[in-house]
Amino acid sequence: MKIETASLLSVLCLCGPVRAQESVASSSATVVLSKSSATIPSASEQDHNGFAYEKPRPLDFIKKFPSDIGDFPKTAFRKENTGVIAVVALTTTILFLGDQRIVDNAKQIGKQLGISRTNYQQTFATIKAPGAKKGLELEGPFDSGSALYFIGDGTIDLSLAAGFLGYGLIKSDNRSLQTSSQIVEALIAGGLALQVIKRSTGRGSPFTTQAHGGTWHMFPNQFEFNRRVASYDAFPSGHLYATMATLTVIADNYPEYTYIRPVGYTLMTALGFQMLNNGVHWASDYPLALAMGYAFGHMAVEKGRKKKNASLEFHPVVFNSGAGILATFRFASGKKKES
Numbered sequence: 001m002k003i004e005t006a007s008l009l010s011v012l013c014l015c016g017p018v019r020a021q022e023s024v025a026s027s028s029a030t031v032v033l034s035k036s037s038a039t040i041p042s043a044s045e046q047d048h049n050g051f052a053y054e055k056p057r058p059l060d061f062i063k064k065f066p067s068d069i070g071d072f073p074k075t076a077f078r079k080e081n082t083g084v085i086a087v088v089a090l091t092t093t094i095l096f097l098g099d100q101r102i103v104d105n106a107k108q109i110g111k112q113l114g115i116s117r118t119n120y121q122q123t124f125a126t127i128k129a130p131g132a133k134k135g136l137e138l139e140g141p142f143d144s145g146s147a148l149y150f151i152g153d154g155t156i157d158l159s160l161a162a163g164f165l166g167y168g169l170i171k172s173d174n175r176s177l178q179t180s181s182q183i184v185e186a187l188i189a190g191g192l193a194l195q196v197i198k199r200s201t202g203r204g205s206p207f208t209t210q211a212h213g214g215t216w217h218m219f220p221n222q223f224e225f226n227r228r229v230a231s232y233d234a235f236p237s238g239h240l241y242a243t244m245a246t247l248t249v250i251a252d253n254y255p256e257y258t259y260i261r262p263v264g265y266t267l268m269t270a271l272g273f274q275m276l277n278n279g280v281h282w283a284s285d286y287p288l289a290l291a292m293g294y295a296f297g298h299m300a301v302e303k304g305r306k307k308k309n310a311s312l313e314f315h316p317v318v319f320n321s322g323a324g325i326l327a328t329f330r331f332a333s334g335k336k337k338e339s
Contacts, residue, residue, distance in 0.1 A: 046174040049256065050308050055177055069192060110273075121150060186300040201235045203282075213282075234282060243267070243268050
């Protein structure tokens with residue numbers, strides 16, 4: 001039976017009685033005795049849900065994302081993941097066989113619901129530096145279709161990362177700072193891996209072709225790819241990848257907020273529907289994107305925190321009437337209960 005939170009607190013008094021109203025002044029010396037060895041805990045660590053979070057270094061995600069790409073094949077193709085690989089391959093094949101019908105039905109449903117087939121955003125403002133010829137264009141949705149498509153545009157993912165960064169800096173919250181860094185790490189690492197697949201498979205989006213079920217151009221000319229991106233980059237979906245990766249990072253780091261995954265999956269369902277409705281993706285573009293989003297998101301989280309093990313801590317303490325030792329036993333839970 002898993003014990004979520006438990007602690008044993010005892011004080012071994014060495015000199016004189018201790019009254020309840022007396023104040024306690026703890027010394028700075030702290031020794032942690034674990035099952036394996038004695039360690040000094042890092043003062044920079046913060047505990048949440050059984051994990052220790054250290055403050056990430058500036059641009060820590062740049063240092064980590066190359067190893068994520070290298071570790072992905074080794075992690076994905078482990079023996080225990082055979083079932084997941086089989087499910088992804090099977091669902092992709094089944095959806096591929098029905099791709100054209102699924103897209104046609106989605107467009108019909110979208111028409112009935114009055115959802116536009118918009119596959120772009122509108123520029124609302126442009127920020128220019130003094131003397132600059134070009135500026136930063138601020139884009140956003142302007143109708144029902146663009147609003148649904150905006151869910152996976154990338155702006156929301158980066159805005160969430162910026163929000164966690166701001167909160168973490170203001171509140172000195174390492175978990176929030178790690179979440180921000182991990183989101184960007186997963187977006188970069190998986191985004192590059194996705195590009196390799198896209199530029200190798202060369203699948204065209206539904207709106208670019210009249211061919212039943214679409215077209216594939218294996219290992220296309222890269223200059224032609226860059227010139228007509230939509231005709232080659234449908235598989236797998238980058239929008240769904242980014243959304244799944246961001247959702248995984250947030251949900252893994254904040255499991256106490258149980259609504260995160262249901263809300264995220266609902267939004268991804270709406271996004272997936274709209275990309276069929278507007279002809280940007282085929283349904284078979286989705287399974288691999290979702291699997292990769294989860295894998296890279298989870299990988300970033302695991303590298304950004306450490307699991308706390310059961311430990312026995314002894315703290316020298318000084319009372320007004322004497323001295324003693326504060327002993328705390330903590331199971332692998334994450335929370336420490338004082339009494």
